[in-house]
Every structure is written in structure tokens, then in C-alpha cells.
Amino acid sequence: MAVNFTAYLRVSTDRQGAFGLGIEAQRKAVQRYVASVGGNLIEEHVEVETGRSATRPVLLQAIAQCRRQRAVLLIARLDRLARSVSFISSLMEGGVEFVAVDNPAANKVMLQMLAVFGEYERDQIATRTKAALAAAKSRGVVLGAHGKVLAANHRAAAEHFAESLRQPVERAVATGAATLSEIARCLNDEGHRTREGSAFSAGTTQKIMFRLGLRTAGMALPETRGGPML
Template identity: 30%
Template sequence: MEKYVGYIRTSTGRQILGLEEQRSRINQFIEANGDELVDIISEQETGKNNYRDKLNLAINLCTKFGYTLLFTKLDRLSREVEFLFTLRNKGVKLKCIELPELNTLTLGIFGTVAQFERESISIRTKNGLRELSKTKKLGTPSNLTLEAKKKGLEAIKKNRIENENWRLAKTYIEHFQMKNGYTSLTEISKELNLNGYRTRRGCSFSPEIVRRLIAQ
């Protein structure tokens, strides 16, 4: 029986539902696998800061007692390759619910992808704001109606989930092909579905969707 310390994180104090969702997924994972959950450590702190008090507490528990650090997504822990390798070199065992294939060998691959994604998002955001400012005066939240704010937040959440699903699936396919060589689209779609991956719209993968994803 594996003993886990769960770690959940959001960036701000307003994202309570995000913490509860992560907590629920960790509890479901433990129950499904019949393992032991020693504790769930919760934190609301930006992911850009790798020196978080609660994260350090979770890491210290794992190194001292040999527990495995359990989290839902890699970016809840960190998107910096250097920090992830620091944990590995400390001997911290890591388990990511959305990346069950994460291990010592694949840590560098997934960490590099996560860091690249974070850097790309930052660049795209800055470039977009720069271009937009050339043509119109940027608005502020105070100028928006409650309905507009609600629709904007819903759109942001929807796009984030859809893009995250797509990115995770593409990363899994790349790793799967590196490990197994070329396999059929049917086999890849079957593996994605078995491991809980979903399309942008939350649907199961078909060979045709896998073909489009690989072609991107």
C-alpha cells in the first residue's frame, strides 16, 4: 500500500472551488487504488513562486517518511523543469493524477512541455495586448456589466479547460509513440480513453480526432 501526501493549490483566495475539485479528485484516486492518504496540504499561492511554505511542508513530509507527493496536474506543482529535477534529486516520489505515466524518465519531457506552455502563454498575452492597444483603448473590469463579466469568466474557463485537455492528450500521444513506436490511430485513441483523457469538448477520442490532433 502506497502512502501519499496530497498537495492542492490555486493562485488566489477566490478560487475555493478549484481547491475542492482537486481535493475530491485526490480522494477518489486514493479510494480507487486502496492506498493511504496521510494528509492533504492546501495552498493559495502563485505557481511562479517555487518556495511556497505549504509545498515545502509537503516535500519535507515526503522526504522524511518516504511518502509520495500526490497532485492532480503538473502545473499545480510547478512548470519549471529545474525545480522538478530538484525534487527528483532530493528523492521525492511524485504522482500526478492526470499524467499517470509520469516517472523519473518522463519527468524531463513533461516538465519541458509545461514550462514551454507557460512561457508561450506569457508571450502570446503580451503580444496580444500590445497589438490591441494600437487600435483601441483597453477596457477595465469596472466598465463591464455583471452579465458581461459573467460571460467573460465562463469563456475563459471553457477555453482553459478545452486547451488543457488538448495539450495533455497531445503530450501523452508523443510520449506513447516515443515509447512504443508508431501504432495505429485506433490503438492510440483506445489508450487515451482508457487513461481518462478527453477532447476539447470533454468527449472520448476517436481515430479521426487523434489524426487531427497529431497533424497540428
């Protein structure tokens, strides 16, 4: 029986995501691997997020899909998944099978060792970055000048995340969910999680509804789609 795969592709910056840098190479590597083993690629998930972040909603959605459809999580390189030993370990213990195309024959011990080196590299990068910022500050460079840009990017990411849940929310309403708690239960049952990786509650569901411009009975519709931050 052919194995079903769910692909997870990640780039670390908005610029890479906007221009497709790195994604196409990962996509081709994944497609070649699936073809070589005669498998089925059922879906592809693309995320723009740093490897050190523990709040990656697209990755959580990919993992949830693997659990629902008994699929294997497929990545081009191990560092595209996470440079964290604890993250890799928890993923293994959670029963989600995954394959790194750059080392498909690796066993659990080898994968954890690779994650150790990846985590070390991440820490070294962080140390060099802090040193460079300190040196810039000593030269009189004003740090944080791009705060407004970062805030705008955060709002855009929240809007994008909410939009990714539009169909699940509408599906929940169509099947009879009439309150925020009922919609939250439907989202959780389908394996969706908040941007922080937690289960949905009535409160977090309301934020999604605000951003989507939707409402349930007794819930006021906002004047704009900005809504509260997720």
C-alpha cells in the same frame, strides 16, 4: 503495506482560493486515486500561488513532511506541481517520490517531457500577457493601479504563513528553546523553510515571532502584530 500519501492542491489566484474553484476537483481526483491503490492519505496541503513562482511555502512544507514520514507526494495534475523543468528535475534528484493522478504510470523521462510542454505553455502565456499590457499602455491605461491591493495581499500572505508556523514555534519553546537561534534550529530540524525556501535564521525567526505576537527573553514585543515583512 499500504502506501502513505501527502496531497498537494494548488490554485493560481486568490479568487479561486476564496471560492474553492478547482480545489474540490483536485481533492476528489486525489481521493479516488488513494482509494484505488488502497493507500493512506495522511495530510492535505492547499496553496494559492502561481505555477511559475519558486517560493511556495506550503509546497515546501508538504515535501518536508514526505521526507519525514516517507510519504509519496500526490497531486491531481502535473501542472499543479510546477511548470518548470528544473523544478521537476531537482525534486526527483532530491529523493522525493511523487505521483501525478492524471498520469500515474509516467516514468521520470515522461514527467520531464510533460514539464517541458508545461514550461513552454507558461512562457507563451507570459508573452501574450506582456503584449496585452503594452497594448493597454499605448491606449493610455494606467498600469499598477492595484498596487495597494497587491501589497495588502502580500501582507495577508505573510500573516497566513506566520500563523502556519505557530504550533511548531510553540512546540519549540515548550521543549526548551529559549533563544531565536534555538527556535530557528528546531524549525529547520522539522523541515520547515522560509517563504523563500531558505533555512530559518535568528533574523527570519524573529520576523515570524513578531507576526505571531510572541517573544523570547530579551526580545521586545511589538506594539502591533504587523511587524516587519517576511
